[in-house]
Amino acid sequence: MSKPQVGPRAADQTVRAALLEALRSPRPLAALELSSIVRISQREVADHLEHLQRSLAGSEERLVVEPARCNACEFEFESRDRLSRPSRCPKCKSERIDPPRFRVTAR
């Protein structure tokens, strides 16, 4: 009998479980915070969040996204589908953008 394979898929599962655990905190977290908790890059956090959002559909929980917001004019990036941080405000061109924050709650 061979040992069960520990491949990238298993690692992904572990990361996703850790991410989900962090997201169940009552305080919404930005990708930067999540990346330091789970020890993956912000790019990877965004990928996992997109996957998590889909996989939670039909479950008891859902991913809540607090939209990014411009610090200069308070513009909210509501309609943005991507979960990554926008680089510049379309309204006032400021780059002082508060990143989107995430948490997982019961429906």
Ligand SMILES: [Zn+2]
């Ligand atoms: Zn702005």
